[in-house]
Structures are given as C-alpha cells and as structure tokens.
Amino acid sequence: MSAFSNLLIPAVLFFALGFFARLIKSDLRFPPDLAKILSIYLLVSIGLHGGMELANANLGEALVAVIWALVLGLLLPVIGYALLIATRRVAPLDAAAIAAHYGSVSAGTFLTAIAFLGTQGVEYERYPLIMLAVMESPAIVVGLLLASWTRRRAVAGGSLRPADEGEPGNGGLGEILREAFTNGSVVLLVGSMLIGAIANPNALEALDPFTADIFMGMLCLFLLEMGLEAGRRFGDFRRVGLILGGFGVVMPLIGGVIGLLVGHFMLGFSVGGTTLVAVLGASASYIAVPPAMRLAIPEANPSLYLTLSLGVTFPFNVVFGIPIYHHLAVLLAGWT
C-alpha cells in the first residue's frame, strides 16, 4: 500500500529499529555525544543547503515564505496553549512550555519527509528549507510570553509572589528575545544558512560530499538514536496520561492541516512543497526548544514536554503523519 511505503525508507526503518530495541529491552546504547554530534552535522548541512537555495531564490517569493513561516511559528503555540488549558489536565506553565515545542519544528521529521518525497519521486519547492530555519525561534518567544503572562496572572490572583525583577528566569522581553535568538541550534542553523548564501560557490561545492553525499547515512544514525530515545520516553506515556498523550497526536494533525492550507493556498506550492509546509506545521521541536524551556520556564516539568514531543509526536509524524499529510496534499491539489 503506497501510503505506507514510507515504512520502506531506511531512515524510518532505523527509527523503528531504535524504538524496537528499547521495546525488547536491548542494551543497545549510543554514546551520549553521538546524538549531539549528529544533530550538529544535520543542522550545518541543512543550513548550508538552505543558504544556497536562498542565494538563488526569488527574493519576493522567499519573503512571502518567511512571513508565513513567522505566522505559523507565532500562531501554533497559541492554539496549542488554548487546547492544553481546555483539557484542564495541565498546569498553565506546563501548557506554555509544551505549546512552544509545537510552534517550532523538528529537523528530523522534516528530513524524513524529504526522504519520503524522494522515494516517491515527488518534486518540491526549496522555500520550506528556509522556513525551517525561520521557524526555530518565534515559538520560543511565544512560549516565554505565554509563561510571563501566566505568571503575572498568578501574581495578580495571589497564587504566586511577585517575581524578583532582573533575576534569571524573569527576564524582560529583551532578554527573552535574546535567549530565543542566541539559542545554540538557531545560531548553528541560521549561521550555516548565511554561510551557504554568501560563501564562494566553488568552495561550497567542495563541501558537497560532506553535506550531501553522506547526509542520508548520518540521518539514519540520527533517527536510530531518536528511536531509542523515543522508545525510552514512550514508556513514560502512562505518566503523561491519555488525554495529554492524545494532544501529542491531535496537535500535529491540526498543525499539519494549517500547514497544508498555508502551503497550498497562501504559497501556491506543489504537492511536494505543500507536504513539507504541513510537516513544518505538524512537527514539534526536541532539539532547540527543550533547553530554552528548561532555562526560562523552570516551573514546567521537562518530562512532560520531552515525552510528548519525542515520545509521541515524533514517532506519530514519522510513521503516520508524513504519508497522511502527503495524501491530503494530493487531494487538495486535485480538488482545487
């Protein structure tokens, strides 16, 4: 069945292998640095490619894509927050921290989608690569604003003593913006993109064997490790509870559909490009956002957002989400 032919993509299979290894309680373990090394590699490679596309892009079109990326990054956390508060199962600061993850993106999911389109022979626009870089930070900012607002309401309501101004974790908007944009992964991705855009093109070509040829293999190793990590977190599912777990499946569907609409109607992308925008909307960050949340919303429980993002939404997107979004993009293209 074509919809699940993504299960024949090596990257997805390696993810499944990692997940399965945890399931059977294998002692397979990655050295802790390997995941960090692979994610540095992936961010640099994506950044360079995004930058090279940017250098050749139609600037007007690129600008429109960037604006819609910002809209998605700012809008989705608000939707997520509202949904979470509506469940009445989660403290407001937890909701803010979780929501931020869904407005940002997962490079791993995005790359798996590209591998999926590749094996299906589907062409796609390059702008989503730029959107990926743009969407890393805004959701962090929204998350922190939601958290500030929550804290202020709690102080007003008397359930919290006023925060000591100027102390860490209570920074003003300037501090919030600074932290969101100096986030390690953001600097790496945006910096590499800039380098890809301005460096000497011949010299960049010499990087191709590193950033392009071995890329798929590195992605497979990364997804293997993420599978292990997701498997480890999946066990915490019961901790998170059914309703919150449900959010980890519903929210990507909502983000995916919004992404589909943006990709198709607002950006006029082909089926491939629309699928990728849907994936940007659907995916939740597990690299850039969690450290930012730990630092800036210490009151939120990290095992909640890591379990949801890495243990629920990531596997869902990789196995079911991507073919679903692609299928919907095909329908949408046929329908209009």
Added chain:
Amino acid sequence: MSAFSNLLIPAVLFFALGFFARLIKSDLRFPPDLAKILSIYLLVSIGLHGGMELANANLGEALVAVIWALVLGLLLPVIGYALLIATRRVAPLDAAAIAAHYGSVSAGTFLTAIAFLGTQGVEYERYPLIMLAVMESPAIVVGLLLASWTRRRAVAGGSLRPADEGEPGNGGLGEILREAFTNGSVVLLVGSMLIGAIANPNALEALDPFTADIFMGMLCLFLLEMGLEAGRRFGDFRRVGLILGGFGVVMPLIGGVIGLLVGHFMLGFSVGGTTLVAVLGASASYIAVPPAMRLAIPEANPSLYLTLSLGVTFPFNVVFGIPIYHHLAVLLAGWT
C-alpha cells in the same frame, strides 16, 4: 613476500601504528566515545550490505550457510572450553567465558580480511557476511550454558552454595536466550541487515557514500584505536601467562582450520569465500561477547578474556592469521 603483503594494507598498518604508539608509551589517546561510534558505524554498514546481499541471495544456499554458521558458533566454544580445562590453568567459569568469545566473531578481523582479499584481487562469495551476523549470538548462549553447568556441578560437589533462583546472573534458559539476542551489537547488526533486505533499493543506494565509500577510512580509524587497545592489553600478557597466551594463538588456528574445511567442503566456496569462513572460525569477539559475559558470568575475570581476545588473538589474526588462512585456502583449492 606475498604472504605478508597484508602488511601493506592501510587498515593493518593503522592497527600496527596504534600498537606501536602504546609500545613507545606515546600519550596518543582516543576519546572513549570514538571507538563506540566507529563500531556502531561498522555494524550498521556491514549489516546493510549483508541485508542487500541477502535480498539477492539464493535462499537455499543462504540457508545452508546459516546452518553451518550456527554449527560453528555452537561447536567452537565447546572445543575452546575443553582445551582450556585441559590446560588446568584456568577456573571453569573463566574457561566458559573465554570459550564464548571464540565461538563468536570479530567484525574488525573479518573486514581486514576483506580488505586483504581486495588488494589481492581475490573474489569471494557474499554468504560469509550473513554468517557473520548469525554467529554473533549462539556462542554467547553456549558460554552461558557451560557456565550454568559448571555452577551446577560445583553446587553438587559442595564447593558452591545453591544459586538463588530467579536472581540476576542465575537466569534460566529463557533469560539466557533473551540476553544473547537482545545484546546491543546483535540488535544493531541483525536490525541493519533486515533493513538492508527490505528497504527500498533506490533509497538504499543513496546510503552508499556513507556505508561504502567512506567505509575503509572508518575501518582504519577503528583499527588504529583497536591497536592502541590491544597494545594496552598486550602488556597484561604476563598476567595471563604463557600457556593461556598460547591458547590465544592455537585456538584461532583450530577455528580457522575448521572454518576452512566448512567453507571448502560443506559450502563449496571459492578460495576467497573459504578464507572468510576460516576468519569467522578463527576470530574472537571483543565487542558483543565481553559485556554479555560480564553480566552473566560475573565470577569470570574480564581481564583474562579481554586480554586474550583483544591483546593476543586479534593482533595474531590481523598480522599472521589472515594470510595464513588465505594460503591454506589456496592449497586446499589446488589439492582437491
């Protein structure tokens, strides 16, 4: 001299460089994770290639190869155990743990043999790759059975109090099998092999630059580190004693000859394929088996089996064994 032209293979030379660095007490050191990363890489790459061969293999022939791999994996530890007990220099549980290593295989040695055949322009069958994966676990099981049996005899003989049933380290056959087959390296190798067998072939081809092109370089780094490690262990040789050290040379020769006979007569392989089966028989595990033994035969001394496998047998095979087995395979082919 052609028999030692393997000393001109970069992988072998890097092994020698590592060994030499320890000899001259250089402070050359690898970060501890690098060896683990390289071995993950090697297992994944071998697995994928094995799987792709499996997908194209004649299933009947593959089955025969798998059966003989099982036979080797089950038989060699028993021979090793008997030999070790006969030396009267080693406690029975140490003998069980050491023997298990010799029934399993060393991917590093196997890959060096492939590099050796490559530089000699010798063709080889692909089945040994599958046999390599099959042979990882059975010897672990045999080792654990030998240990259980030893412990039961000791209890019967009154030299050991009965083990507390159900407690760790005293698992039943089910537990033993589970641990042998959920061993991290086994899961990685067999899982990658499965992925290589079932994944979309075009998508697999995109992995080639990662799993094939840079493979030899990664192998060189791995052997460099193994050379350092072997050099470090070689110093413990005196601890192990001459007789036990002799076992580290005699046992691979026995395993190698049995492998030669299996490869030539039972499997009907060419000189190249026969050499590889000999190497499977001759080589001793230092990745998959040691952690399994530490966990399941805690009474055995890890420095004995690590010194023998990594400090004696591995260097012996890489430098002398491989050309010897190849030479014998040539003789055997000419003779029959």
Added chain:
Amino acid sequence: MSAFSNLLIPAVLFFALGFFARLIKSDLRFPPDLAKILSIYLLVSIGLHGGMELANANLGEALVAVIWALVLGLLLPVIGYALLIATRRVAPLDAAAIAAHYGSVSAGTFLTAIAFLGTQGVEYERYPLIMLAVMESPAIVVGLLLASWTRRRAVAGGSLRPADEGEPGNGGLGEILREAFTNGSVVLLVGSMLIGAIANPNALEALDPFTADIFMGMLCLFLLEMGLEAGRRFGDFRRVGLILGGFGVVMPLIGGVIGLLVGHFMLGFSVGGTTLVAVLGASASYIAVPPAMRLAIPEANPSLYLTLSLGVTFPFNVVFGIPIYHHLAVLLAGWT
C-alpha cells in the same frame, strides 16, 4: 577586494561563526569529544596525503625542505623567547612555553591557507605538507631546553632550589626528546605519513572518499569549534595584557616573513608554496604543543599560552595573516 576574499571561504566563515556565537553569548556548545575526533581525523588525513606526496617526491628536494623545516622549528622559538624576555612582562618559564608554540605549527591554519589558495586558483608545491609534519616536534625540544636553561640560571642565581634529578618534569635531554617525539599528535601525523608512503597505492586510493572528499566539511566543523574556543579565550585577552597580546600579532608576522624568505629564496617555491611556508612560520600550535608544555613546564601558566596561540594568533592568521602572506609572496615573486 581580493585580499579579503578569504572571508568567503566556508572554513573561515565557520570560524567566524563560532567566534561570533561566543561574542553574542550563545549557548552553542560542541560536545568535548568532537574537537578531539575532528583533530584526529585531520591529522590522519593530512598525514596520509603528505606520505603519498613523499612517496612521489624528489628525495633531494624533500630533504632540503625537511632541513629548512628543522631550521624554522629550531630558530623561531629562540626569536620568540628573546622577544618575550625583552618585553619584561612575562616570567622566563612562561616565555619558554609560549615560544615553543610559535616554532611549531597549526594544522588548522595551514589547511585554511590551502583552502584559500584553492579558491584563488593558486598552485602550490607539496613539500610544505611534509614540512608541517617535521615542524611539530623540534620546537617542543627547544622550548624544553630553554626552560631547563632558565631553571639552571635560577638555581645558580639562588632563586630556585636545585631540581630533584630524575623526577618528572626535570628529565634530561633523552627524556625531553622522547616526550617530544612520542607526543600523541606527532605519532599520529608522522605515523599516517609513513603509512601513506608505504601502503599499497590501490588500497590507499580506496581511502580517498574518507580522507579527501569529506575533508573540507570536517575542516569546517573543526574551525567552527576552534572559533568557539578562540572566542572563549579571546575574552581572556585583558588577562594577557596589551603588550603580550601584541606579541600574538607581531610574532606571526615575523615568523611569516622568515617563512616567506625561506620559501622563496632557499626552497625556490612558487607563490603558492612560498605562502604555505610563510604560514608554517607564522602559525602557532594549539594541539600538539600545549599538552607537552603542561607536562614539562608545569610552572608556566597554560592560560597565557592557550590565549595567545588560540585566542590571538590563530584568528589573526586565519582572517588577516593568510591573505597578507599571500600578498607578500606575490610581491616577492614579482620583485625578484
């Protein structure tokens, strides 16, 4: 402007990115092992290439290059030491330790220079690669001799009690030579060079995808990390003081000019080769020499030599030095 077109080389840009990340206090961090892994990779790759060049080199010419490399390695630390003592801002043992760094070389700087020449389409001789390997150790020896001499003078002058002979850190010449030549990076570089020179050429070719194709990408990652590290050290600039900081800029210019003269007049190299010899003269070690100094001149302050070498001289050379030396080499070639 052509002189700064090196700023469009990806490797230089990644260095700048790392430096910039520290400047804006980004939390971008590399796992500690990654730098070590990358430097192992770079040394092995350079070594293999150097060795392959050596195998094809005119032995007479190679010998002359090696001799001049020795001269540079022995001479430059003496000049550096004299200059530092003349500033009267630094203790004699600190001066000895710092000076040793400037007689040795920085592979990172050298490789950046090669990338620079590559983008400029400038041809270069291969001998500087061999000189790079030769220059790692002699400066260490000179540094240690300067330190011994300083200590003896202090003992004679009564400001130090006589060193306990035979104790660590006070080794005789034999011990000093042994430590200089068994230094991990030296063994790795020289060993790989030997392997490159003697290994089977076909087998070496199989290493190309690893040692050549992905080389530029690995170098970019390495320079990114060195940028982070330099940025971290650059903050210590004020600790080092203006005069000592000035040494970090003046000394590479002196070394560069001496290198230019050697390359042009003594070795008769082209503009490219002369630039590379200048870079060998100008660059300061931050991989091989610092651990040797920590061990053998424990009285010297490591933050002085690391700040100077990595925080001042390295950025200076990468951004300004290389184009300057190249420019001067062009002038020199036109002038004579």
Added chain:
Amino acid sequence: MHQLVPQKLVTVIASDVLEDRLIATVRNRGASGYTLVRARGAGSDGLQSGNLDADTNLMLKLILPPERVSGLLDDLEILNRKGYHLTVYVTDVLVMGHEKFERPMDI
C-alpha cells in the same frame, strides 16, 4: 535562612553493564532519584579503559535518608556475592531541601 539536614550519600562504582540492574535496585529501595557519572579505572577486575562496552565503569551517586541505607547495602552485597565487582562507600552529607530525598521516584 536555609537549613541543612544530614543524609547519607552512597557511591557505587561498577561496570556499566550493571546500569539497569543498579537502577532497578535503587528504585526498589525508594530513592528519590539517582545520578550517574561515567568513569574508568582499575581494580581486581583489571583495567577498565573506558573504550569498550565491556570495560567502562559507572559511578552511581545516591542520597538516601540514613534509615534506608542498610536495605540498599543488603541488595548490593547480594550482587557482590554473585561475583560482580562493586566498590561501595557511604559518606555523611548535609543536604538542602531534605524532603525531596524522602519521596520515591514515580518513574
């Protein structure tokens, strides 16, 4: 002002193949958490160079209320008797926010 309360710090050094087993023990004994650090070393089980899966050590750090230490040590002694090489020592510490160390982990 803060208040420091005496508790026991139990440190266990062992091969890292024992990780899962040690953590299960710790959970059973109602610890509020645990900390693991990677280590190398040498002892009667030879050199643990840290480079291979089978020769890396781990160091487990565990803060426990004094009354729970004895039970944990019983478990560790069982492992010792089976032949595992464990280095175990107990230190007196004063902790900040002592209540947290009395609540068992819920994962």
Added chain:
Amino acid sequence: MHQLVPQKLVTVIASDVLEDRLIATVRNRGASGYTLVRARGAGSDGLQSGNLDADTNLMLKLILPPERVSGLLDDLEILNRKGYHLTVYVTDVLVMGHEKFERPMDI
C-alpha cells in the same frame, strides 16, 4: 609534612542548561575555582538520559572555606525557589594547600 585543613565541599547536581548561571554564582561568591563533571540521572524532573541538550545533568564540585558556604547556599535556594531542580549537598573535607581555596578566581 603536609598539613590538611578542613574546608567544605559543596556539590550541586542540576540540568546543564544552568551551567553559565551556576558558574556566575560561584564566581560572585569568591570561589577559587570550580570543577564540572557531566552526569545523567533521574529525579522529580524525570529521566535525564544525557543524550539530548535538554536532558543532560552536570555535577558541580566546589571547595569553599566554611564561612562562605552559607552565602552560596542562599543563591542556590533562590534558584530552587524559581523552580529549577537542584540537588545540593555539603561534605566535610580536608584539603591540601588550603590557601589556594581562599583566593577568588581572577577570570
């Protein structure tokens, strides 16, 4: 012969995203230096597997003259009250060359 002098060893286990903040605190309190070790673990903030940037712990070791401990603990309690998860304990140690621990870092 050497002379050992009593000092306090403060250990802090926390998420490594707090590194810069903890080091700033330590500097402000006039420590002569600090030591950091990478750690993993689990506690009320869930599993810290060490594989992701957000779930790695660090262990900070700090030798301080007894009279400076209290001030440092005040700072750490402020972090605790903000919601950060810190495991803090103090041990009595005897140090060699005690004067070095009384001089604040100059970097």
Added chain:
Amino acid sequence: MHQLVPQKLVTVIASDVLEDRLIATVRNRGASGYTLVRARGAGSDGLQSGNLDADTNLMLKLILPPERVSGLLDDLEILNRKGYHLTVYVTDVLVMGHEKFERPMDI
C-alpha cells in the same frame, strides 16, 4: 548483615596530561585500584574547557586505608611543588568489603 569500615577517600583534580604520572604514584602507594572521571573547570591555571587535549581535567578517586594516606599526600605535594596544579582533598568514608582496599593492584 553488612559491615562498614572507615577508610579515606582521596580525590585529586588535575590536568589530564598528568594521568600516567598520577596512576604510577597510586600504584607505588599500594592502592587496590583507582577510579577516574573526566572533568572540566577553572582555577588559578585558568579555564579548563575540556575541549582541547591540554585543557581537560581529570578527577581521580582513591579509597585508601587511613595509614597509607600520608605517604600518598607526600607524593602529591612533590608534584605540587614542581608547579603542577593539583586540587586534593580527603573525605571520611565507610566502605563495604574493606579487605579489598588493602590488597595492592597486581597490574
């Protein structure tokens, strides 16, 4: 029931270029083993970021019978006097299976 016996835990923090030298010292003093942990830090020798070979620290943990501590500290003081930067502290610990710490390493 288990029996805990008092011993001394000596901790040494130093640059990891000293590894071989420290281990030789430890062997000479008849220790039964040792444990090494990788560390970073800062002190009077500046920042030890852990990223370069020359600026990584190590933390050596050593359990010794009380009567052997003094000899070891003498050796460490010699290193200190030569200019090496060592942070050394001694803690009282209670160990499980104390006999093992009295047998010198045979490697």
